[in-house]
Amino acid sequence: MEDGKPVWAPHPTDGFQLGTIVDIGADSLTIEPLKQKGKTFLAPVNQVFPAEDDPNKHVEDNCSLMYLNEATLLNNIRVRYSKDKIYTFVANILIAVNPYYDIPKLYSPETIKQYQGRSLGTLPPHVYAIADKAFRDMKVLKMSQSIIVSGESGAGKTENTKFVLRYLTTSYGTGQDIDERIVEANPLLEAFGNAKTVRNNNSSRFGKFVEIHFSEKNAVVGGFVSHYLLEKSRICRQSQEERNYHIFYRLCAGASEDIRQRFYLSSPDTFRYLNRGCTRFFSTKDTDKQILQNRKSPEHLKAGPLKDPLLDDHGDFNRMCVAMKKIGLDDTEKLDMFRVVAGVMHLGNIDFEEAGSTSGGCNIRNQSRETLEHCAELLGLDEEDLRISLTTRVMLTTAGGAKGTVIKVPLKVEQANNARDALAKAIYSCLFDHVVTRVNQCFPFDASATFIGVLDIAGFEYFEHNSFEQFCINYCNEKLQQFFNERILKEEQELYQKEGLGVNEVHYVDNQDCIDLVEAKLVGILDILDEENRLPQPSDQHFAEMVHSKHKDHFRLTVPRKSKLAVHRNVRDDEGFIIRHFAGAVCYETTKFVEKNNDALHMSLEALVSESKDRFVRELFENSNNSKDSKQKAGKLSFISVGNKFKVVLTPLLSTVTTFWHHPPPPLMLCGR
Numbered sequence: 001m002e003d004g005k006p007v008w009a010p011h012p013t014d015g016f017q018l019g020t021i022v023d024i025g026a027d028s029l030t031i032e033p034l035k036q037k038g039k040t041f042l043a044p045v046n047q048v049f050p051a052e053d054d055p056n057k058h059v060e061d062n063c064s065l066m067y068l069n070e071a072t073l074l075n076n077i078r079v080r081y082s083k084d085k086i087y088t089f090v091a092n093i094l095i096a097v098n099p100y101y102d103i104p105k106l107y108s109p110e111t112i113k114q115y116q117g118r119s120l121g122t123l124p125p126h127v128y129a130i131a132d133k134a135f136r137d138m139k140v141l142k143m144s145q146s147i148i149v150s151g152e153s154g155a156g157k158t159e160n161t162k163f164v165l166r167y168l169t170t171s172y173g174t175g176q177d178i179d180e181r182i183v184e185a186n187p188l189l190e191a192f193g194n195a196k197t198v199r200n201n202n203s204s205r206f207g208k209f210v211e212i213h214f215s216e217k218n219a220v221v222g223g224f225v226s227h228y229l230l231e232k233s234r235i236c237r238q239s240q241e242e243r244n245y246h247i248f249y250r251l252c253a254g255a256s257e258d259i260r261q262r263f264y265l266s267s268p269d270t271f272r273y274l275n276r277g278c279t280r281f282f283s284t285k286d287t288d289k290q291i292l293q294n295r296k297s298p299e300h301l302k303a304g305p306l307k308d309p310l311l312d313d314h315g316d317f318n319r320m321c322v323a324m325k326k327i328g329l330d331d332t333e334k335l336d337m338f339r340v341v342a343g344v345m346h347l348g349n350i351d352f353e354e355a356g357s358t359s360g361g362c363n364i365r366n367q368s369r370e371t372l373e374h375c376a377e378l379l380g381l382d383e384e385d386l387r388i389s390l391t392t393r394v395m396l397t398t399a400g401g402a403k404g405t406v407i408k409v410p411l412k413v414e415q416a417n418n419a420r421d422a423l424a425k426a427i428y429s430c431l432f433d434h435v436v437t438r439v440n441q442c443f444p445f446d447a448s449a450t451f452i453g454v455l456d457i458a459g460f461e462y463f464e465h466n467s468f469e470q471f472c473i474n475y476c477n478e479k480l481q482q483f484f485n486e487r488i489l490k491e492e493q494e495l496y497q498k499e500g501l502g503v504n505e506v507h508y509v510d511n512q513d514c515i516d517l518v519e520a521k522l523v524g525i526l527d528i529l530d531e532e533n534r535l536p537q538p539s540d541q542h543f544a545e546m547v548h549s550k551h552k553d554h555f556r557l558t559v560p561r562k563s564k565l566a567v568h569r570n571v572r573d574d575e576g577f578i579i580r581h582f583a584g585a586v587c588y589e590t591t592k593f594v595e596k597n598n599d600a601l602h603m604s605l606e607a608l609v610s611e612s613k614d615r616f617v618r619e620l621f622e623n624s625n626n627s628k629d630s631k632q633k634a635g636k637l638s639f640i641s642v643g644n645k646f647k648v649v650l651t652p653l654l655s656t657v658t659t660f661w662h663h664p665p666p667p668l669m670l671c672g673r
């Protein structure tokens with residue numbers, strides 16, 4: 001960098017600003033901003049980067065920039081974005097910026113045709129170019145391929161994943177029903193697994209790995225979806241501006257009068273699991289008229305519908321019913337699914353009050369009697385059994401009296417509330433597993449030669465309040481980061497060295513220590529948490545204390561009061577911890593970690609639903625992993641670790657992605673807002 005040459009220097013709000021160097025000091029530079037001549041300022045040398053001669057010119061591949069640095073890369077993407085060019089390459093990696101509107105012809109059938117069989121770089125950067133590269137590599141190398149889509153919430157991961165699926169099935173399908181089914185399955189998954197959040201009206205609250213399978217002749221033969229970490233806390237509670245899963249509102253808005261009566265449906269504000277969040281429907285001016293007045297909440301009537309070009313609860317309900325038919329679900333199964341959703345909603349309305357006796361237990365309130373009745377009917381349960389299971393806990397004695405004697409421990413109001421919510425979460429997540437299983441059954445295949453997998457999983461998350469969900473997501477992202485380090489930086493550099501290319505070494509921070517902090521046997525945070533869950537009286541405070549005491553001088557771990565942010569400095573040492581991740585420090589608040597880490601229901605609740613008179617409900621639980629796990633532990637107060645379960649599914653997933661990630665590295669998509 002020399003005097004007079006254009007540079008990018010730090011800007012307090014815009015990130016970088018253009019300027020020229022007017023003086024060079026020992027470790028700082030004096031910069032004159034281009035837009036404010038004469039107003040010089042000092043900037044540290046390592047935060048000033050050389051700029052391109054013409055900052056308004058853009059290139060399709062960031063690697064073609066004369067100077068490739070953080071500032072020129074961002075500027076290139078910005079200039080392109082302003083011209084509706086939302087995709088940019090960095091060699092094999094594609095960066096996508098969410099345009100939040102339909103760019104004409106960007107995804108048209110003609111555009112799909114253009115990209116078929118064309119090498120990367122011969123046409124403008126596009127998600128189709130990535131999909132086609134994966135296909136061609138799969139064909140030539142006879143090896144399965146993986147595409148990783150990463151980015152923050154609302155960045156466009158799911159939309160781009162759908163474009164990849166559409167591209168592959170349109171271009172290399174057999175033109176049969178199966179191609180259509182793979183695409184049709186999405187609305188169903190989204191109805192049960194997506195929700196409105198403050199960042200994204202259609203946010204996927206689960207991670208997924210979608211495989212498109214191909215025959216020896218490289219034609220699409222079927223698909224398979226694996227899912228990870230459905231956000232269960234949302235089933236019972238959402239923040240004020242957010243909503244529960246779309247299906248709840250779609251059912252309220254779109255169900256026929258007959259279904260409404262059979263499932264005792266009403267407006268969203270009448271259900272506790274919906275009314276602490278936003279109770280408005282998504283609709284247009286026209287579709288809003290089709291929703292009956294008695295289905296709308298006072299909030300909806302007052303503020304009007306939520307608007308989104310892609311969402312419409314009434315219309316989406318009907319479209320979802322059509323999609324269900326297309327993928328082979330008959331009317332009985334459709335109604336079974338809706339009935340369980342309604343059952344979950346009613347379950348949330350059951351209220352408890354102190355029993356007022358010496359037992360210290362609680363009763364179901366008189367006002368909830370009818371709700372209990374509806375709930376039992378919808379879920380095929382005996383009303384009295386449901387009442388007892390929600391207000392008492394069965395325990396088997398192991399000491400004192402006769403071993404194995406069953407005793408019923410009355411629950412306090414708070415404990416009964418937790419039991420009710422745990423039951424609702426367990427039922428809904430079994431239903432979601434069922435949806436994914438049925439989706440998978442609708443594009444079956446006997447055999448396949450290879451597949452292209454697309455991993456659509458939440459990127460690094462950092463909010464003001466971070467809980468167990470963020471902890472799991474960020475742990476997953478540490479693992480992905482390690483994978484990029486190994487594959488893109490380490491192995492590529494080793495190859496350059498071997499070939500004597502004399503390329504400057506790129507340094508990167510090894511994050512193995514952070515991964516060990518989370519997943520190491522016995523001393524890792526996941527195992528410390530499991531240990532806490534197994535204690536007779538587990539507590540979030542004791543868990544946080546154990547984390548700090550076992551990792552006192554760990555470089556990656558510290559106490560909340562050392563945070564740079566004032567909000568976190570108020571968090572006590574036994575209420576949280578900070579992890580220094582590769583992408584930044586995150587303060588996790590440990591309240592509810594113990595509860596969220598346990599997927600097991602009280603034995604009496606587990607037994608209740610497993611023995612439901614309703615075959616559909618019974619099978620939901622018979623087929624779920626939980627019931628298998630808890631049967632193994634029959635006789636004990638079971639504990640099923642959510643954190644370690646996630647670790648166990650993550651490992652084969654990453655090894656699948658690694659196996660099908662060869663040299664040169666296949667595509668990766670980074671989405672941004």
Ligand SMILES: Nc1ncnc2c1ncn2[C@@H]1O[C@H](COP(=O)(O)OP(=O)(O)OP(=O)(O)O)[C@@H](O)[C@H]1O
Nearest residue numbers: 098100101153154155156157158159200202203204
């Ligand atoms: N290429 C695109 N063209 C037009 N609109 C887009 C595009 N990509 C994303 N969007 C818009 O942005 C919204 C959010 O995108 P998307 O749901 O794919 O984000 P995401 O990264 O998957 O978020 P989350 O992690 O919350 O699920 C979409 O509903 C759509 O309205």
